[in-house]
Amino acid sequence: MTVGPDDPRYADLRIKGVNTRFTVDPERFHLVGSTDQVVGLVQDAVRAGKRITVRGGGHSCENFVGDGAQVVIDLSEFHDVSFDRRRNAFVVEAGATLREVFKTLYLGWGVTVPGGQCGEVGVGGHFAGGGYGPQSREFGSVVDYLHAVEVVVVNRYGRARPVFASREENPDLWWAHTGAGGGNFGVVTRYWLRDPNARGTDPAHLLPRPPGTILGSPMLWGWGDVDQAAFMRILRNYGTFFERHSEPGDRFASLFSVLLAPRKVAAADPGGFLISAELDGTLPNADALLKEFQSEITDGVPTPLIPPPERTPWLTNALKSGINGESGRYKQKSAYLRRRFTDEQAEITYRHLAERPAPAGAQEAPMLWLLSYGGAVNTVRPDATAMPQRDSILKAIFLTTWDGRGGDSDGIRRVREYYRDMYASTGGVPVPDDANDGCYINYPDIDTTDPAWNTSGVPWHTLYFKDNYPRLQRIKATWDPRNVFHHALSIRPPR
Template sequence: MAEKTALSAENRVGPGDPRYPSLSRGFNQRWIARPSEIMVVGTPEETREALAEALEKTSNGRDGRITVRSGGHCYEDFVCSDDVGVIIDVSPMCGMHYDEEKEAYCVEAGATNWHVYSHLYPATGLALPGGSCYSVGLGGHIIGGGFGLLSRQSGLTVDYLYAVEVAVVRDDHRVELVTAARDDDDPKKKALWWAHTGGGGGNFGVVTRFWFRDVPEPPSEVLLSALAWDWADFKDKSDFHALVTAFGTYFQEHQDPETPEGRLFAMLKLNHASNGQIGMTVQLDAGIEGAKEAMDHFIRTVDGGIRPTATEQRSTMGEHPPIARMKRPRRLPWLTATQSLNGSGENRCGKYKSAYIRKPFTDAQIDAMWDHLGRGKERFKPEKYRNPDSLIQIDSYGSAINDPELATATAVPQRDSILKMQYQVYWFPGDEKEKDYVDWIRQTFQAVFSATGGVPKTYSGKGDHNTDGCYINYPDGDLPGPEADGAAEPWPVLYYKGAYKALQQVKSDWDPHNVFRHHQSVRPKGR
């Protein structure tokens, strides 16, 4: 009698299965895979079995990559591409419970941000400080150092990670489930835990479970405001300069998480002029003393120094629909406010870039934004380039995140930034202007960071530049590779700074055959 496998027919999705078209793509419709099989798993043991079978099907990964899908939000083709042989989909594995033995909350890797907010919070009053997009899977979000609207108050998601369970491929090609913890006696296991505190997904194995200690309590209620300014009211760039400078200066000056100003989170949506509006969304813990005064002061600081008059949001802005009738801050239960912001956007194609910002923007950087957002540079004026879904999003950052000890205690080395940028452009599949859209985001990014080689150079205590690299959870396949011969820093430095060599050692120890790979994956030592 043949040995019973942990996988049933329902676990296996082939090209003839009705589920195949949905599960062979993710959030970004730009990338679609054609794997021989998608293995849908619901337990750690099913994951181990699926990985072992995937190794056989792909000749230990040589005949097609083995990739992992949880929420499916990978912005690049790391999970879905033509060279994928098998996708392991962990999305059904989304349970959570308190683990008495580990004295930690266990959250399975297929859970999404919304599972944490809608399941863990009602049961416990606790929540990870994750992102606003409800459908992002924790299997990728956590590993890259996920952040969100509560991070200035509570830090990054990885700052609470106590342990992680991973299906790994050993040197003899055996597949094992390994649990690695922050206080592990085995230095290699402790390093494996550390690599999952910011090392990025798709690098070391298939994560099945996370354990978190000291999970924070989100606010009972928050103040939420959503306002906008009409592009037509920006007659020259002086008001644009004033707006962007005031936003950056405020967060440079307010970096204490014990104060209401240090807990305030804001997103500034610098949409292309063809969108019609610039938007801003603000959230603050309403329970802290002085919250209302801090919210009012922030809005006056950003809005008060410009001639355009703030109005209601009317336009879709990137992944977020307009938030209506909230120009005046409203007091809402935290979960209700989170639902108000919880958008994934339409089923579109997209291209993304990112940057950590340590100080307010320079005049040259703001000039470049003005030009490429359609107000100064001839080619990108609204009548020449019309894509209202092109934007530079600037998120507040730092405060509780910027604990210098966490720069080495976790794999997220960027711990002194005040802002984080996310460049975005969207289009629908089949749009013949796709090349124009990708050209726009590439040229905008390069122009803003032209003084540092066209990328946001990392900071090492030398020089006076205001950047510190890129965010691995907003991957950008355009970044220079380690083999590039040029002045710009390569992606291993931009994402990981000095942590990359340690990540390579973890890769060599736990994925020596480089089974888990993509064109920006951590390379084993010597490769």
Template sequence: MTTTSASTGSRRPVVLSDRQGFDRRWFASELEAVHVPRNDAEAVAQVGEAVSRYGRDVKVVSGRHCYEDFAYNGTTKAIVDMSSMNRIGWDERRAAFFVEAGCENWSVYRGLLNGFNRTLPAGSCYSVGSGGHITGGGYGLLSRLRGLTVDHLSAVDIVTWNASSDKAELHHVSAASASQDERDLFWALRGAGCGNFGVILRYYFEELPEAPESASIYTLSWDWKSIDKSSFADLLACYAEFVSDMPETDFSLLKLTHASSGQLGMIVQSVSAEGVTHPEHRAQVERRYTETRTRFGAIVGHTPLRKPLGGHPGWTTAIVGNESVQHVTYLEALQTLNGSGPNQFGKYKSAYMNKAFPPDQVAAIHRWLNTTPKGVSEPDMSQSLLQVDSYGGAINRVAPDATAVPQRDAIMKLQYQTYWLNASRPGEGNRAPYDTQAEAHLRWINEFYREVYAEYGGTPDPAGDPGGTVAGAYYNYPDSVLGTHAEGTVDDALWLYFLDNFRKNERNLVAVKRRWDPANVFHHAQSIPVE
């Protein structure tokens, strides 16, 4: 078992760390080769070598954070690990900023901010890799102000597989590419590139927003023992109004934690607008903080936050902005809210919402946040939650077919999360005696989700929702329960992720896949089908 560098021919044994994803559920037990290209030439050579030998059993990683086993599973034989292509800078020839696929969120923020006073509206989990994060859409705490990450993308360098010549090829694709095929590929890479069309090496951005000068953070928190069904419904209704009224400089994370955690809460980050002085910014946020405390306090009394609010994004290890506003520099705000959390076992599900929560959804959410499944103790559920992120703003000013991401009317984005930990060795977390714990968490989150969207058939399917409340799910939060190739139901999942951009529109993802990867080399459980 070896890894080979195309330029040097050096080899090293595959080590245990090569097999393990960030989510400890995923393990590549049969891995034979790891390729770690350092430049474009090595990437082309190593992708060619890997695909020629292993075909569809080659997977690509950058930060290893995939929520499902698309890269780390029992059939994976080779991995192309992009972590050594991790530069950030300005490309004089392209006249654009660039971010290589191996960069992690934190290095992107530091490199752009320190080198150019620029930033991206990207995610808040520091170790998530750019390779998958950006091409899957990318959003974060600046997205209401600046849009999705892909809304700023101007070009991509990608290695594809030419099925006719059986060779890997490097392409630079953009909206200005000479060929329609390349323009279509660029469109698809703006939201649906995750393991579907090739190996992304580099992203380009002709224009990037200046980084905010200042930021402010505050939290609100409430004790579960003070909340009944009625006040919980009022809290969710108030939050939907709150996110609709917020200035675009603000972003909020409502963390509806399981009742066993004792508290639930909300984090708000507000950045300074262009032309606003630091004293003016402070005064504006202090006023909004007072108004927000009064607004939510009329529903249920506030209590000091006793421990950090977990969950992705925005996992923190310290209590921040508690009982007052914390005014910081933009860099400090990035550091404060840029947490990926510990390596654990986890399961995730997602949904977009165009409107406030209907009563039946509120009732289901309240019930499941107060339910402990058989097979685990109540404290084992204390990290489980439904996180409701504010959405909208600049995101909503982009047409649904302008990029592969169609959800452009949503005001909230939901992420269902459950976590667990045990003493199992790598790759053995689903074996006895640990399987009982895993099955309990999976059963809880899957049944929770199914009941919330029971009116639409068990998923946030807009086709079953004439009222227009739900708008599908997020591809970067993949959920295999929605459908897979193996089950013959992958279209169900991909419809929820991409809606009409999947098959229906004239420019659609299936057609792009058929053109660029007819041999279906870049394949996983929820990859875009060729037909």
């Protein structure tokens, strides 16, 4: 189906992205339902010299889909998930959302992939960029299960065609889809998933089987009860815990935790922050593990509110957790942590979040997310997939959201300054070193290309891809020699 500006549906499609800072205003949207259609559309656009972009779930943090697009191929109506007997792997059409993948894989076969927390995220961008979530410490990244991919590419003569790529067939193109991010090499139409170590043909044993029950309970603190010293201690306890418990196979491997600290508000109720915790509820010592985690985090700090732990069936938990359906104007930055934040970084965080409370009703609200990581993710070699960060223990998200009534500049400035201060000793960005390991391409941040905000002298692509970048550039030259598919953080053709 083709939708142009005169069609009433155009208005819905142009604002579909989750970051409402951006709209997508092409000459035409094409909602596709087959690989053949994608081939035809890409061919027509290349012949006409039109700029093509691709949209899956619309969850990009940056304007990669809207930027200069004349033709947008929207895959959201191409979303079937099934088992492909011929290839002995699950096949996911590239417009599916995580919600559809989790539901179909689990209800059909009792299996899953360790994807993200938000059910509305599309596999189109998520899988190609790496993909991680609550099950990652136990099972790794989504791309560790990427068996094959079908991509519509354009050759040097401008001819569009579908290509199948796996470890055996076109292995470079397959590898490029294990962490380089979407919008780089062509239009992905299908992903196949299977555990590379699985044997046999029973689908119920070809992907990880998540625990039937999740046990969880958050810890909640009010900003009014926590001074700077206590906040720094909480951050230190949290980071130390994950320094000690992120080895593959650790007894806390099934633990997924998020520290979510929004900015304090200057009002009678200044708000608060939380640390969530959920783990495999079928473990015989699940309750004891949860208690042990909570007591390590709360050691020497004001007592938080801890609701009684709840047991939730796995799928229900997977579909309810996260930030489903949320959208708004925001700016986001990321970091991989090999070690906990230093006390200086904890102090800086307190300063940005709590020392100057936002006036009540303030538009822009910087916040910190720390997400548990490591475990099985770190069993894979940095060059085995395109995603090289394979020894971190936490991921950090630095985020500001606002409603836009006062414009965007304050919101963007606040998160820029917070991030710059956090990484002041390495040029304003988390340059790979003993403590940090760069940034996550699924949380893209175009400021990493801007010498005003990245003063490290380390190029943006080293932050995201490290030593894997030259190989990605060679693959780009082979599979997208005309650079048809590009955006602000896409792989550049080699010079």
